[in-house]
Amino acid sequence: MWLLLPILLYSAVFLSVRHIYSHWRRRGFPSEKAGITWSFLQKAYRREFRHVEAICEAYQSGKDRLLGIYCFFRPVLLVRNVELAQTILQQSNGHFSELKWDYVAGYRRFNLLEKLAPMFSAKRLSEMFGQVQKVGDHLIHHLLDKEDQGGPFEVDLQQKLRVYSVNIIANLIYGLDINNFEHKDHILTSYLSHSQAIQSIQSFTLGRLPQKSSYTYRLRDLIKQSVELREDHGLIRKDILQLLVRFRNGNEVCGDKWQLDTTNDAEKLLSIKRLAKVAEDLLKVSLDAVASTLTFTLLEILQEPLIVEKLRAEIKELSNTNGQLKFEELSGLRYMDMCLQETLRKYPPLPIIERVCRKSYSLPNSKFTIDEGKTLMVPLLAMHRDEKYFSEPMKYKPLRYLQPGNDVGQCEEKTKSNVFIGFGIGGSQCVGQNFAKLVIKVALIKLLQNFNLELDPKQVKTIQVSHRPAPLIHSKDGLKVKLKRREINPKFYS
Ligand code: HEM
Secondary structure: OOOHHHHHHHHHHHHHHHHHOOHHHHOOOOEOOOOOOHHHHHHHHOOOOOHHHHHHHHHHOOOOOEEEEEEOOEEEEEEOOHHHHHHHHHHOOOOOOOHHHEEEEOOEEEEHHHHHHHHHOHHHHHHHHHHHHHHHHHHHHHHHHHHHOOOOEEEEHHHHHHHHHHHHHHHHHOOOOOOOOOOOOOHHHHHHHHHHHOOOOOOOOHHHOOOOOOHHHHHHHHHHHHHHHHHHOOOOOOOHHHHHHHHHOOOOOOOOOOOOOOOOOOOOOOOHHHHHHHHHHHHHHHHHHHHHHHHHHHHHHOOOHHHHHHHHHHHHOOOOEOOEOOHHHHOOOHHHHHHHHHHHHHOOOOOOEEEEOOOOEEOOOOOOEEOOOOEEEEOHHHHHOOOOOOOOOOOOOHHHHOOOOOOOOOOOOOOOOOOOOOOOOHHHOOOOHHHHHHHHHHHHHHHHHHEEEEEOHHHHHHOOEEOOOOOOOEEOOOOEEEEEEOOOOOOOOO
């Protein structure tokens, strides 16, 4: 009897594991040979398992457009063809919609992101530009102060750019007038080290980012205070929070008004808790994406003096009164746009897009159906580094995006159109992409205007790109750069 019990238990576990790992085979999908090996368990136990790399390997194995794989005990359908991924994500009409952005008003259900998208329109961004520049100046002042203390110096620029990123979020999303280069004990500064320390087994896509942390409540308090200042004391500040507060009070997000038209206490469209959740989600999706794009752009361009020269030539054309840029001129920086696109291709901050199927869905041009509750993944990183779409994918070549009629330089090659998906695909694309490009450009312009930057040659050879904690991409040992002030215009930042 006592012997029978463990045998039965073992058999039950064995059969259910075998059942899970035969999910794709039973449905006739091409699938990887599944199972949990001893070496996998050892790696998982030592936290050495690399999710992102494993998904990239699965993408490279075989030629089928779809591949059934298993992430631990989760059957996941990997889409290995860009056109198919685009069709699925654009035309699946609610089969893969993200529940977390649902919100209900009266008897109607809306997608909150669609309602909030006008926050990032060109008109709104142009009026927030003053705040963005101020944050850019904080970064430059901080670095210039360091130089004043003892001449040219070496600094971990990745760390500084993370602080810049958090300053952007603090000022524009949390509506706070702070500079974390000076306020080192601020909660958002400690959030920086916290977010790097998160170790989560499953978090390798946005959908899997840890939803709640000990910071959630402290960040909610920050939002509560800022919202009260605007609703009860009439403070108006041109930032994203102001637009969120307008939305909460039933005022239009688009248009050009910033003050609140009405503050109906009884009927708020967003509770403080929900508004704080939106702000925290924006913090999570933007903090590392902005910092890593800046870091890897600098890593690449500083190895190519010709690229820096071209960027400086473009920047020189900008009108620049007392170090202040003009919003409308930034869209003319075509070479810089191509550099950023190339960075996002080679180092997409979000390496995988993940969707959970809400309603079973017949996959286009195939005999397959994906069932409700099953996960679909689009491996951005692997697609962006696929030779089929981008020749010499590991080379940094901004000119691959050159369009006919663009006079930045000679086009080096043809790149397959529409394969760049760094900001996502179709209707579910990143809503904050224009904001992201803006804040990245401001930091890049100001750094190149004010400093000569030199990489530590020893580090370049050994630099390690890491996705741990997943999915956040960063350089494992930072980015050591030697900075020397450029005496181009002594009036700047005086
Ligand atoms: C270089 C910087 C950035 C990159 C490369 C990037 C890329 C992406 C990608 C690939 C997605 C997923 C799209 C999909 O699921 O199909 C996404 C979603 C999103 N992005 Fe961005 N993003 C960046 C910066 C920002 C910024 C600065 C904001 C706002 C302040 C933002 C707001 C969002 C939001 C709200 C979502 C939806 C997130 C979700 O569904 O959980 N992003 N982004």
